[in-house]
Amino acid sequence: MSELIDPAVCERVLARALANGGRFAEVFAERRYGLSMSIDESRIESVQSGAEEGAGVRVIEGNTTYFAHVDGLDPADLERAADEAASALRGARREPRALEARAVAPVPIEHRPEDVAPSRKAGLLRELDERARAQGAEVAQFTASYAEARRLVSVANSDGLLTGDDRTRTRIGAQAVARRNGTVETGAETLGAHRGFELLEDDPALIAEQAASKALTLLDAGPAPSASMPVVVGGGFGGVLFHEMTGHGLEADHIQKGASVYVGKLGEQVAQPLLNAYDDGRLPNEWGSDAIDDEGVPTQKTQVIEDGRLTAYLYDHVTAERDGVPSTGNGRRESFRHLPLPRMTNTYIAPGDATPEEIIAEVGKGFYAVSFGGGQVDPATGDFVFGVSEGYLIEGGKVTRPCRGATLIGNCLEALAAIDAVGDDFFMKTGICGKGGQRAPVGTGQGHVRVGAMTVGGTEL
Amino acid sequence: MSELSSTARRAVEAAQAAGAGEAEAYAVRDSGREVRVHGGEVESLTAATRTGVGVRAWIGQRVGYAYGTDLSEAGVEAIAARAAAAAEVADEDEFAAPPAPSEVEALAGLSDPSIAAYDADRVAEIALAVERTALAADPRVAGVEQAVYADSAEQVSIASSAGTAGEYESSSCFAYLQALAEGEGGRETGLGFGLARGPEDLDAEAIGAEGADRALAMIGASKPASRSCPVVLDPTVAASFAGLIGGALGANAVQRGRSPFAGRLGEQLASPALVLHDDGRDPEGAASGPFDGEGVPRRRTALIEGGHLRAYLYDTYTANREGVASTGSAARAGYRSQPSVAVSNLVVAPGELSLTGLLAEAGEGVYVTDVAGLHSGVNPVTGVFSVGASGRAISAGELAEPIREFTIAGDLLGLLTGVRAAGSEARWVPFGGSVSTPPLLIGELSISGS
Numbered sequence: 001m002s003e004l005i006d007p008a009v010c011e012r013v014l015a016r017a018l019a020n021g022g023r024f025a026e027v028f029a030e031r032r033y034g035l036s037m038s039i040d041e042s043r044i045e046s047v048q049s050g051a052e053e054g055a056g057v058r059v060i061e062g063n064t065t066y067f068a069h070v071d072g073l074d075p076a077d078l079e080r081a082a083d084e085a086a087s088a089l090r091g092a093r094r095e096p097r098a099l100e101a102r103a104v105a106p107v108p109i110e111h112r113p114e115d116v117a118p119s120r121k122a123g124l125l126r127e128l129d130e131r132a133r134a135q136g137a138e139v140a141q142f143t144a145s146y147a148e149a150r151r152l153v154s155v156a157n158s159d160g161l162l163t164g165d166d167r168t169r170t171r172i173g174a175q176a177v178a179r180r181n182g183t184v185e186t187g188a189e190t191l192g193a194h195r196g197f198e199l200l201e202d203d204p205a206l207i208a209e210q211a212a213s214k215a216l217t218l219l220d221a222g223p224a225p226s227a228s229m230p231v232v233v234g235g236g237f238g239g240v241l242f243h244e245m246t247g248h249g250l251e252a253d254h255i256q257k258g259a260s261v262y263v264g265k266l267g268e269q270v271a272q273p274l275l276n277a278y279d280d281g282r283l284p285n286e287w288g289s290d291a292i293d294d295e296g297v298p299t300q301k302t303q304v305i306e307d308g309r310l311t312a313y314l315y316d317h318v319t320a321e322r323d324g325v326p327s328t329g330n331g332r333r334e335s336f337r338h339l340p341l342p343r344m345t346n347t348y349i350a351p352g353d354a355t356p357e358e359i360i361a362e363v364g365k366g367f368y369a370v371s372f373g374g375g376q377v378d379p380a381t382g383d384f385v386f387g388v389s390e391g392y393l394i395e396g397g398k399v400t401r402p403c404r405g406a407t408l409i410g411n412c413l414e415a416l417a418a419i420d421a422v423g424d425d426f427f428m429k430t431g432i433c434g435k436g437g438q439r440a441p442v443g444t445g446q447g448h449v450r451v452g453a454m455t456v457g458g459t460e461l
Numbered sequence: 462m463s464e465l466s467s468t469a470r471r472a473v474e475a476a477q478a479a480g481a482g483e484a485e486a487y488a489v490r491d492s493g494r495e496v497r498v499h500g501g502e503v504e505s506l507t508a509a510t511r512t513g514v515g516v517r518a519w520i521g522q523r524v525g526y527a528y529g530t531d532l533s534e535a536g537v538e539a540i541a542a543r544a545a546a547a548a549e550v551a552d553e554d555e556f557a558a559p560p561a562p563s564e565v566e567a568l569a570g571l572s573d574p575s576i577a578a579y580d581a582d583r584v585a586e587i588a589l590a591v592e593r594t595a596l597a598a599d600p601r602v603a604g605v606e607q608a609v610y611a612d613s614a615e616q617v618s619i620a621s622s623a624g625t626a627g628e629y630e631s632s633s634c635f636a637y638l639q640a641l642a643e644g645e646g647g648r649e650t651g652l653g654f655g656l657a658r659g660p661e662d663l664d665a666e667a668i669g670a671e672g673a674d675r676a677l678a679m680i681g682a683s684k685p686a687s688r689s690c691p692v693v694l695d696p697t698v699a700a701s702f703a704g705l706i707g708g709a710l711g712a713n714a715v716q717r718g719r720s721p722f723a724g725r726l727g728e729q730l731a732s733p734a735l736v737l738h739d740d741g742r743d744p745e746g747a748a749s750g751p752f753d754g755e756g757v758p759r760r761r762t763a764l765i766e767g768g769h770l771r772a773y774l775y776d777t778y779t780a781n782r783e784g785v786a787s788t789g790s791a792a793r794a795g796y797r798s799q800p801s802v803a804v805s806n807l808v809v810a811p812g813e814l815s816l817t818g819l820l821a822e823a824g825e826g827v828y829v830t831d832v833a834g835l836h837s838g839v840n841p842v843t844g845v846f847s848v849g850a851s852g853r854a855i856s857a858g859e860l861a862e863p864i865r866e867f868t869i870a871g872d873l874l875g876l877l878t879g880v881r882a883a884g885s886e887a888r889w890v891p892f893g894g895s896v897s898t899p900p901l902l903i904g905e906l907s908i909s910g911s
Contacts, residue, residue, distance in 0.1 A: 037547075041717065043554060047547040048799060049527040051540070052513070065505040071512050071530040084508045088581055118550040141718055177719060177842055184843045224847070226687050226870070226909035257499065259606040259641060261648070339505055374837030376849070380606060380641055380650045383866055385849030387837025407838045407847035407868045409909075455684075457847050457868025457909035 003154055003164060004029040005055075007099050009075045010156035013057060014096040016082040018158060021091020022059035022066070024317075026157040027082070028294065029055040029073055030336040035118065036147040039125040042133075047118070056336040057081040061089055065318065069337045097160035104291045104298075106166040107284075109196040113148035113170055116197045121146050124172070124200060128208035132176050135212035138219065140184075141177035144208060148197075155296035163296040169287065169441060170199045171430065174208045178215035185221065185404065187214025188373075188389065192430035192441075195285045214390050217402050224391060224406030224458025230366035231408060231454045232359055232394065237371050237429035239444030241451075242277060243347050244375040245384050245412040248435070250279075250304055250312070251330070251342040252319035254379040261382035261412050262310060270310045271416050274352055277305040279314055281329055281345030287430035288346040288443035295331035295340050302328050304347075316342040334438035341436055346443030352422025356448040359421045366394040367456045369408060374431075382412035407457040415451055423447030465490055466628050468532050469620035472516050475541035477622060481518035481548065483559050484541070485621035487754065488514040488532075489796045493613030494581065498588040499605070506581060515796040518544035522553040526799040556781035562624040565758050568751040570744035571631035573659025576612050584610050587636055587665050594669025595640045595653070601680065602673050606650065608638040612660065617750070625756035633747055635891065636663050642676035651676025652697075652831075656747060656889055675830065678853065682863035685854060685910040691826035691881070692869065692906045693819050693855065696888045698829050699809065699901045703737065704893020705839055705846070706873055707804035710764055710772075711790070712779035714802075714841070721844035721874055722770060729768045731877035735901070736810035737765040739774060741789055746806030747895040754793035754800035762788045765877070776802045809898035812883035819884050819902045821858035827908055828853045828860060829869060844873035847909075867910035879903045 005013075010027055017025035031053040038046045055078050056069035068084035070077045113121075125144050132142040147170070154164040171192030178185050189207040193199045233241050246262070254260035262270070281299025283289050292298050295317045304312050315323070316331030319342055332343035360368065368391060375386035388406040392399045428445035462470070469486040476484035495507040514537065515528035525547025529540040592608035612634035619627050637654035653672030655663050694702065714720035722730075741759025743749055752758055755777055763771045775783075776791035779802055792803035814822065833849040840846070847870035854861040871879075884899035 037550060043552040045524075045551055045554065046799065047525045047550045049525075049543040049547050050797060051527075051529045051531070051543070052797075053530060062502070063500075064503045067505055068508040070510055088506055118546075122550050179718075186840060186842050226868075226907065228911060254606075257606050258604055259639075259650075337509060337511070339507065372837060374834070376833045376837070378650055378833070380639070381648055381865075383833070383849070383851070385834035385838065385868070387834055387839075387847070389837075405840070405845040405847050405870060407834060407849060407870070409849045409866055409868050411866060455866065455868070455909060455911075457849075457870055 004031055004073060004152055005154055007162055009078065010162065011096065011099055013078045013082045014156060014158050016079055017057050017059050017086050018094040018096055020086045020089035021094055022061040022089055024060040024158055025096060026155065027055055027057050027078065028336055029154045031152045032149065034147065034149040036145065037122060037125065038143060038145040039129050040143045042129050044122045044125060054336045055081060057085045058339065059085045059089060061091065065339060067339050096158035099156055099162040100160050102161060102163040104163050104165055106291050107194045107289055109168045111197040113168065113197045124204060127205045128174055131205040132174065132208035132212040135209060135216060138178045138180050138216055139176055139212045140179035144172065144174045147171050153294065161296050163292060165291050167194065167290055168196055169194050170196060172204055172207065174211040176212040176215040178219050180219045183219055185215045185218035187211045187218065190430055192287050193285050194287060194289050218404055221402035221404040224403035225456055226458050228453050228455050230363045231451045231456065232363060232366060232368045233449045233451065234370040235423065235425050235447045236427045237444055238449060239348050239446040240372050240375050240431060241386065242349050242446065243344060243442065243444045244377040245415055247344045247347045248377050249379040249412060250314050252313045252315045252323065253342050255313055256319055256322060259380035265310050268310055269308050270413065271305055271308040271419055273308040274422055275305050275308050275419055276350040277348065278303050278350065279344050279347045283346045283443065286346045286428055286443045287441050293329045293331045294333040297327045297329040297331060299329040299345060314342050314344065316340050332440050334440060338438050341438065343435060343440050344433065344442050346428060348428065348445035349422060349449060351424050351426035351447050354421050354423050356423050356425055359423055359448050359450050360394055360399060361397040363394045363397060368392040368394050368399050377412065384412060385409045403458060405458060409455045409457055415454055418452035419449055420452045421450035423449065463618065463628060465616055465618040466620065468514060468537065469618045472514050472537050472541050473620050473622055475538045476516050476518045476544055479542040479545040481520055481545045483519040483622045485517045485559050485755065486514055487793065487796055488618045489615060491613050491615035493611065494584060495609065495611040496585045496588045498592055498608050501589065503585050513796040514540060515799065516541050516544040517799060518548045519557060519559065520545065520548040522555055522557050523548045523551040524557045525551055528796050556778055558781060559621050559623045560625065560755050560757050560777040560787060563758055565627050565752045568742055568749065571629065571749060573632050575659035575661035576614055576632045576634065579660045584660055587660055587663060590665035591636055591638050591669040594666045595638055595673040598670055598673035599677055601642050601644045601677060602640055603643040604641045606639040606641055610636045619756045621756065627752050627756050629751050631750065632658055634660050634663065636665065636668050638669060638672040640672035640676040642680055644680035649676045649679035651679065656891060679851065679863045679865065682851065682865040684866045685827065685864040685908060687909045689905055689907045691823040692903045693823050693826065693828045694901045694903065695828065695830045696898050696900055697890050697892055698832050699898045700890035700896035701832055701835055701893045702876060703807045703809055703896050703898055706737065707739065707807045707894065709841060709844065709873065710774055711802035712773045712775045715773050716779060716782055719842045725770050726773065728770055730770055730874060731765045731768050732880040733768040734812060734882050735765060735877060735880040738763050738808045739804050740808050741805035743806050743808065745889060748805040753789045754791040757787045757789045757791060759789045759805060774802055774804060776800055804894050807894060807896045809883060811885050811887045811899045813885060814882050815885050816900055819882060819900055820855050820860060822882060823855045823902055824858050826855040828855050846871060867908055870907050870909065876903060879905060
């Protein structure tokens with residue numbers, strides 16, 4: 001693991017951060033590179049290359065965190081940040097412990113994206129464009145994007161921890177617009193991982209075909225129903241349902257502020273016994289995986305629901321200290337310019353034993369949400385909403401017609417308790433989660449899941 | 462010349478030295494603070510400084526972009542070289558070119574010296590007062606999830622090989638809270654916020670009271686019956702929809718057939734009650750500046766007026782494609798983002814009726830005070846939307862019981878024709894971009910509840 005800052009400089013910065021007291025100080029340094037480009041109207045454009053470096057220094061005293069961040073990694077920049085963070089404290093100097101380096105094995109990358117010629121990445125986007133357009137003349141527009149990002153991070157703190165990580169993520173996305181007479185529909189698909197260019201070795205252009213096919217299917221769609229009914233949610237990104245309606249409410253900051261419907265529910269039966277769910281930052285090469293979190297704590301697999309019982313909250317350093325428990329390795333930050341927050345990594349409902357066909361066959365009249373555009377929750381009230389990107393009507397146990405413009409809406413505790421079937425067709429998908437103004441790569445996953453009743457909000461009354 | 466301007470100048474020269482025919486650099490320096498409070502204590506105090514430059518390089522008809530934070534001589538050269546290398550990867554585009562320089566008129570009132578005059582303790586007191594006011598408003602206010610104050614002072618400089626050169630400074634601050642109210646077995650949240658150029662102009666008590674009022678008003682909320690009915694959108698919700706409409710009027714989406722407004726210029730497609738402008742020079746608007754993200758003067762553009770679609774918004778590239786002039790609508794999210802078409806400040810013109818008048822006009826309907834799921838529930842290409850909502854029922858022309866967990870659905874074009882009246886009291890809202898809007902009465906929207 002390459003160190004971004006000399007350990008001696010780290011010790012000096014930590015000592016300055018504690019010049020006016022504080023029970024904990026930390027320096028988080030980062031160097032990030034990225035390359036992205038897109039294809040639109042069959043033309044490669046928006047080719048963009050970025051490189052940033054900087055550090056954030058925080059000091060914790062009482063219930064207050066003092067934080068300062070600077071661009072640049074010169075020792076003088078870091079010392080300036082430490083002085084700034086310490087400037088609002090009024091206590092007596094404290095000495096940090098001597099640093100002890102802890103080795104970390106970063107998530108393995110086989111084929112470094114920066115070693116691949118940019119022209120090959122452009123060629124890949126052209127391949128996606130051709131594949132999508134080959135789906136038919138009704139594919140009127142197609143755009144695709146390629147993005148690679150590498151983050152080298154170093155963490156040192158006054159408890160003597162010195163560690164770091166080297167993270168590389170690669171992701172492509174495809175969006176198709178299909179048009180028939182006056183009808184316009186869109187379809188999107190993504191592929192991403194904590195991996196290098198090897199992610200794209202096995203038919204990456206398949207996502208272009210999938211995006212186009214979604215848009216084409218929707219050309220035949222009718223309006224979505226407006227009613228409460230059983231909802232079958234598809235595998236993979238369907239897991240965003242659990243991410244929103246349970247995952248966020250288990251983040252310890254919401255719990256400690258009384259702003260979660262899961263407050264006081266630890267150990268209680270919140271779902272039917274068929275439900276088991278995890279947050280796992282160690283899934284090999286998964287989009288939301290890292291070797292350590294952004295506070296230097298090794299990531300871990302945390303079971304949050306066991307046979308329907310709520311078993312764990314997700315902690316970062318500050319919230320764990322407050323509850324007197326160890327961090328669960330969920331302290332994540334968008335960059336050196338942000339304070340860590342308890343965040344999910346890869347969150348998923350473990351596979352059950354029903355087949356998707358069985359789950360659908362048991363529904364008389366219902367809705368089949370194959371995938372979502374995204375979702376949102378207010379953890380304090382538990383109210384959530386999901387935009388359906390691909391949805392169908394279920395009639396007499398069979399998937400019948402596609403529906404456009406559906407939204408699912410409900411309340412966390414009711415919807416979680418209403419999950420009455422979990423499929424065996426498990427897989428993971430990538431997402432970008434927003435919280436407190438910070439974006440984080442997260443994995444979501446599940447097999448098909450059925451919710452006994454949920455409100456489908458469409459335009460058909 | 463300021464240090465920032467000379468950095469931009471150096472970056473342009475370095476890009477040309479690296480093989481670019483034309484080049485442009487956009488440099489930003491800002492410093493900011495953020496205070497989060499909880500339970501009468503400061504939870505976090507952040508001090509931030511940021512400096513960086515973004516470089517666009519044109520090689521023939523190819524364009525590339527690079528940005529970075531290392532502004533040393535070698536650092537700027539490396540950024541410029543990466544921009545030129547990025548251009549080599551792009552395909553040729555006959556419309557790719559930097560804008561010709563134009564006369565920029567200065568814009569006063571963008572900076573407020575009170576930012577520098579308030580120390581950390583004083584701005585923390587603003588956030589603490591916001592929280593205190595909410596907690597004192599009513600015994601049913603059980604807590605405040607967070608109360609936040611943040612400010613920033615920014616310096617922007619642009620230079621190009623075509624002769625563009627400009628610089629300006631601006632400041633902004635805001636405070637908000639999420640209040641929690643409990644009653645009738647449920648917990649409700651309420652947002653209160655305020656925006657200003659400097660802390661002196663923030664009203665902490667008003668912000669705290671708004672959060673408390675909004676949370677309290679929702680106690681005992683239930684699901685409304687599904688129906689089609691008149692809907693009043695409060696300014697926070699109207700702003701979100703105005704932002705969606707403004708986004709779909711960007712020429713990039715229009716030219717590429719990804720906007721419900723494509724091919725509709727000049728048509729009558731809105732109610733005369735809805736008048737929408739883009740104004741990049743309103744001193745009260747958070748997105749205002751003398752020039753846009755590529756140095757073209759900001760201005761006011763009528764988008765929808767007299768029921769007709771009057772204009773699309775253009776940056777230099779989209780303007781070149783149609784042989785028209787840029788509307789000064791090249792937006793950037795700092796130095797990390799290359800310019801692209803977007804609204805600046807959207808201004809929805811106020812009408813005649815007070816909120817009471819709008820509710821009376823609605824008769825039986827729904828007053829929407831919050832929407833959720835806009836990023837996933839709206840299709841920007843087709844304009845079809847279905848989003849989660851909460852608010853109050855309107856009964857006999859007055860606000861009645863609180864309602865939640867329903868969706869409102871329709872499409873943006875239908876929404877435009879459906880506006881029956883705009884309220885008389887407009888407010889700046891940070892949702893949907895930077896929007897000044899009154900509440901809006903929509904004749905009919907479909908509601909999905911129980």
